[in-house]
Amino acid sequence: MKFKSFVKKNKFFCLFAALAFLIILAAVFAPVITGGVDPAASVLKDALQAPSTAHIFGTDKLGRDIFTRVIYGARTSLAAAFSVVFIIFALGTVLGVLAGYFRGWVDTVIMRIADMMVSFPGMVFAMAIAGILGASIRNAVIAVALVSWTKYARLARSLVLKIRNRDYVAAAVVTGSKTPYILIRYMVPNVIPTLVITAATDIGGMMLELAGLSFLGFGAKAPNPEWGLMLNEGRPFIQSAPWMMIYPGAAIFVVVVVFNLLGDALRDVLDVRDE
Amino acid sequence: MNAKQLGKRLFQIVLVAVGISFLTFLITYLAPGDPVRTMFAATGTMPSEELIQETRETMGLNRPLLVQYFDWLCGCLKGDFGTSYAYHKPVATLLMDRLWPTLKLSISSMFLMLLVAVPIGMAQATHKNSIVDYALRGVTFFGVSMPNFWVGLLLMLVFCVRLQLLPVASFGGDLKSLILPSVTLAFAMSAKYTRQVRTAILEELNQDYVTGARARGVKEWQILWLNVFPNSLLPLITMLGLSLGSLLGGTAVVEVIFSYPGMGSLAVAAITAYDYPLIQGYVLWISLIYMLVNLAVDISYNYVDPRMREKR
Numbered sequence: 095m096k097f098k099s100f101v102k103k104n105k106f107f108c109l110f111a112a113l114a115f116l117i118i119l120a121a122v123f124a125p126v127i128t129g130g131v132d133p134a135a136s137v138l139k140d141a142l143q144a145p146s147t148a149h150i151f152g153t154d155k156l157g158r159d160i161f162t163r164v165i166y167g168a169r170t171s172l173a174a175a176f177s178v179v180f181i182i183f184a185l186g187t188v189l190g191v192l193a194g195y196f197r198g199w200v201d202t203v204i205m206r207i208a209d210m211m212v213s214f215p216g217m218v219f220a221m222a223i224a225g226i227l228g229a230s231i232r233n234a235v236i237a238v239a240l241v242s243w244t245k246y247a248r249l250a251r252s253l254v255l256k257i258r259n260r261d262y263v264a265a266a267v268v269t270g271s272k273t274p275y276i277l278i279r280y281m282v283p284n285v286i287p288t289l290v291i292t293a294a295t296d297i298g299g300m301m302l303e304l305a306g307l308s309f310l311g312f313g314a315k316a317p318n319p320e321w322g323l324m325l326n327e328g329r330p331f332i333q334s335a336p337w338m339m340i341y342p343g344a345a346i347f348v349v350v351v352v353f354n355l356l357g358d359a360l361r362d363v364l365d366v367r368d369e
Numbered sequence: 370m371n372a373k374q375l376g377k378r379l380f381q382i383v384l385v386a387v388g389i390s391f392l393t394f395l396i397t398y399l400a401p402g403d404p405v406r407t408m409f410a411a412t413g414t415m416p417s418e419e420l421i422q423e424t425r426e427t428m429g430l431n432r433p434l435l436v437q438y439f440d441w442l443c444g445c446l447k448g449d450f451g452t453s454y455a456y457h458k459p460v461a462t463l464l465m466d467r468l469w470p471t472l473k474l475s476i477s478s479m480f481l482m483l484l485v486a487v488p489i490g491m492a493q494a495t496h497k498n499s500i501v502d503y504a505l506r507g508v509t510f511f512g513v514s515m516p517n518f519w520v521g522l523l524l525m526l527v528f529c530v531r532l533q534l535l536p537v538a539s540f541g542g543d544l545k546s547l548i549l550p551s552v553t554l555a556f557a558m559s560a561k562y563t564r565q566v567r568t569a570i571l572e573e574l575n576q577d578y579v580t581g582a583r584a585r586g587v588k589e590w591q592i593l594w595l596n597v598f599p600n601s602l603l604p605l606i607t608m609l610g611l612s613l614g615s616l617l618g619g620t621a622v623v624e625v626i627f628s629y630p631g632m633g634s635l636a637v638a639a640i641t642a643y644d645y646p647l648i649q650g651y652v653l654w655i656s657l658i659y660m661l662v663n664l665a666v667d668i669s670y671n672y673v674d675p676r677m678r679e680k681r
Contacts, residue, residue: 214385215614215655215659218618219392225637332525333530339522343516350515351510
């Protein structure tokens with residue numbers, strides 16, 4: 095009964111959550127959906143075929159089925175975007191809470207680094223890092239995370255600053271609560287909701303950044319079906335085989351739209367200030 | 370902003386620039402790629418181990434990290450940003466040649482973006498929560514979610530391949546070759562900016578003076594363009610300065626797609642070739658441009674908002 099009223103009250107959120115869940119299911123059950131076709135299996139005599147009933151999205155220059163590669167590509171994109179968001183969420187929360195609670199030199203060191211990171215264009219730096227470390231999805235994730243954690247740290251810090259002087263925190267200190275206990279019991283729970291909303295709205299953006307890095311050749315490597323990389327591989331064939339770039343791009347677009355909508359809807363569900 | 374604050378900001382910019390360049394240096398130092406081997410691989414020769422060691426020695430790559438860094442930093446102060454491994458030319462010359470095309474691209478796309486975003490955002494604000502607002506919000510939502518490299522390729526497919534109106538590659542750098550790259554860049558940016566225009570205008574529309582003007586019978590378009598718009602300029606200029614960061618990152622992608630001869634495509638080539646001096650020069654230059662533009666934005670407050678002058 096409770097579930098029903100929740101669905102009724104948050105129609106949009108449930109719709110987008112269901113869509114996002116479908117995308118995740120598609121990624122997990124990629125072999126089932128594609129009927130067991132190998133995304134890396136090249137059949138050279140079938141190269142560069144236009145979309146047809148046999149290959150609904152057509153084939154690429156090596157005769158690989160683009161539909162299969164697009165479905166498998168969801169695995170890479172989702173896994174990479176979720177890892178980036180998880181890393182910056184965890185790192186930002188920990189550093190922000192520490193900075194806000196302890197103040198002093200801890201605060202100064204962490205926030206000066208954060209200040210430095212926001213005062214120059216992050217994606218330019220991420221490009222350089224990912225490229226120099228060597229093209230791989232893991233390095234692209236590291237690069238994007240390295241330039242994106244500061245937003246979370248600043249948010250967490252400001253939230254902690256707001257509550258650290260409340261009476262109940264003072265009461266906890268007076269009654270002999272240990273500092274780690276105060277941090278985990280009082281500080282972190284106050285920070286989490288806002289940061290979860292931020293993280294949810296960031297998933298789509300991170301996906302775009304990662305696909306952009308892969309497109310430039312600083313992310314996923316050749317046989318790996320990754321959407322940005324597939325677009326890059328389709329680029330030289332824009333005249334003869336435009337389907338090579340249309341479908342992977344559409345896949346990025348659809349998935350990013352769904353996750354952006356989900357993030358916005360989640361903000362409406364969790365954020366009571368709007369009411 | 371007075372002289373003291375200006376000095377403080379300039380000092381900060383220098384600090385960040387030193388920090389950024391050191392980080393870049395550290396990463397190139399720790400990275401698995403070897404510039405000497407890459408250089409020889411590019412010429413197609415198989416060097417002996419002694420030759421590699423000798424080249425490392427003459428290039429100064431065997432010295433400790435800090436020595437190399439301070440050497441490079443002192444050079445930068447004298448305007449010498451090192452010599453590119455791949456092009457065998459000074460980094461400053463290479464970047465200087467590409468600076469103007471990239472600036473031209475950034476400025477024209479920013480101009481296009483304003484041309485689209487300001488009227489749309491204003492229409493949304495004045496028709497708040499109407500069908501117009503929702504429809505335009507939907508459009509901007511899709512705009513934000515589209516990868517800019519995909520937009521660029523689709524535009525290329527339509528205008529260069531199908532309709533054959535524009536050149537596929539922008540080698541020339543003339544006006545025609547500027548159109549598609551700037552439209553691509555403006556596309557995603559205007560989607561983001563439209564929302565910010567909407568918020569800024571709405572904020573102003575709620576002020577008392579608007580109600581007062583309406584009560585006095587001032588025409589709605591006069592209130593909008595002569596009172597509300599000038600007053601909302603401050604947040605809009607700030608956001609423009611900040612969006613330059615994503616713009617400079619975005620130029621790299623767009624320059625690569627359209628083979629546009631700018632700093633971004635040069636940097637992508639440099640990163641692929643492990644051309645460390647060029648990468649370091651690029652990161653430093655872009656950071657400096659970004660920070661100086663944002664400083665200029667802050668200084669411009671003095672002229673846009675008289676209150677800022679009196680306050681300090």
